[in-house]
Amino acid sequence: MGERRIVEVPLNRVEGDLEIRVAVEGGRIVDAWSAGTLYRGFENMLTGRAALDALVVTPRICGICTTTHLNAAAKCLDALTGVTPADNGIRVRNIALLAEHAQSDVRQAILMFMVDFANPAYADHPLFEQARARFEPLRGSSSIETIRETKRLIEVIAILGGQWPHSSFMVPGGVTNLPNTAELTNCRAVTGRFRRWYEKQVLGCSLERWAGVDSLAALECWLEEDPAHADSDLGWLLRLGRAAGLDALGAGCGNFLSYGLADMPADTTVTARGAGPSLVAAGFARGTQVSAFDQAHVGESIGASRYEGYEGLRHPLDGLTRPLPVADDGIRYSYSKAPRYDGAPAETGPLAEAVVGGEPLFTDWVSRRGADALARQVARLVRPARLLPVIDTWLAELVARHDEPFIVNPREKPDGEGFGLVNAARGALGHWARVQRGRIVGYQIITPTAWNGSPRDDNGARGPWEEALVGTPIADEGNPVEAGHVIRSFDPCLVCTVHAFDRRGRGSRFRVGGF
């Protein structure tokens, strides 16, 4: 046994608002603490405002998932007004959501995750120079191509939303902007171009060929079948990830949560995956045993969080956000609360979505080996393969059904209690609201990173990536790239920040956010 030491892991490149402390013993992490260091306060900012203000305020929480926050707020208001949105309104909302997901997935994988393979820790690896030529930030060939191609995908949201950025086109009952057929055709051209690029660079094969990869054995066959597969970004992820041992890192808590993604229109040719009313299923899984999701089972603990006001778990509709203006005392160490489902921590994101949805490859992967950092990242990189064809189908349906309504005007003013739940690119995002006489009296938001990066709860149970870090070997405490792989496989996003420009050239941010 080696000496047990507490190490501050320099993970600022993962997220500047995130601090990770780990206990290292014998070259392995034996305990971990994840701290969100900044208080956000959007919940309190919304109290007293008109209910519809949530459509404008909450997308400002994040510069990455603005469309998803807008969707969650709109769904919450759908519930509060008792309206069922028009089919075309649902299609427009969904297309924008899926475009945001596809863009985020590829950007995170290539621009944020793969860059670690250009880390000096791998300088002796035979693939290092090739990896660096491909993934080095702002120099690697894949890095530059990813910036170029993902830039165009935003045009879809701009067209459907009527403006970019800050498109506030989703409202209770549907959408306010009615794209004409020329604009919809333009959207199909943009997504068609992105699909061709994605197939060539990211997958190295057609979407149809990839859809046939339904097990770990089939994945091996696919990788060896064609040099284009091995030389794709996905092929590189698999080869480099295995070489770095990512398939043995970051198991996590073994529980998976999905709120579902993309409500299904009443009349569509798209087939939902799994049970339920959304394209991507909602559910909770222990291992690969999936059960139905019920938002009543969501609760938040503040036992290790820098808040006051209650003990145990509270449902978000009864939630309190009262920050403690005191220093981290080692017990209350994070400004993130600790969300739990049925009292248990749960990871969320593309892998959780795939497990809950019963996707064969990832069900096979998790049932045989459990979750790991490589599985999480592969699930993220291949998710657009499922989403892009659906975007095109719904765009075609909008052209064909253009004369049908895009919005059903609510007959009731927002009142009572409601919630809007949707999977953001990084996982389960929920807005819960209580409204009285048109005014918000309570608003709670649980973000995906709050689930994944939660601190301990009242029972002392670690959050998902705290748990995933335990057991991780650390070869060099000065360059803990292994811990970075694990955390980054969850795609941490604490970007509820303000941005400022550092004229000294030392960075770009001025942060005020938190989880």
Next chain:
Amino acid sequence: MPRARIICIGNPYHPADWVGPAVFAELGGMPLGTDVEVVDGGLHGLNLLCLLDGMERVVFADTLLGDDEAPVDIAILEDPVAGHPALSFDHAGGLAFLLQAAPLVQHPLPRMWVVGAPAGADRALARPIARNCLELAHGRAQPH
């Protein structure tokens, strides 16, 4: 069609990040002319790249950090790309990432400036900053 854009960066819900939102508000009351468009860039970073398309000049208005030992009221940074070798490439990479990525994928690349003031500066500076942005966007002024 506009040939220049002023992109105001910042979070209107946080007072310390006031420059971009305040400049955006000031510009709303000024005659812009047909060549210039003003955009509320909010918290977006790389996702603002598409706003460079077709532009001859782009001016970013943002809160500035740094040089606390030698504070200035208003700073106008020309060629801001060259001055930023340090790179943050997480989700909050922000404007620095955008400025470094733009030359790689944007052809032709518009002429770009960053104009701003420190968080602690007098908020009355929003109007002169807005005027500076407008002059640069119209190509009528050189930074000094």
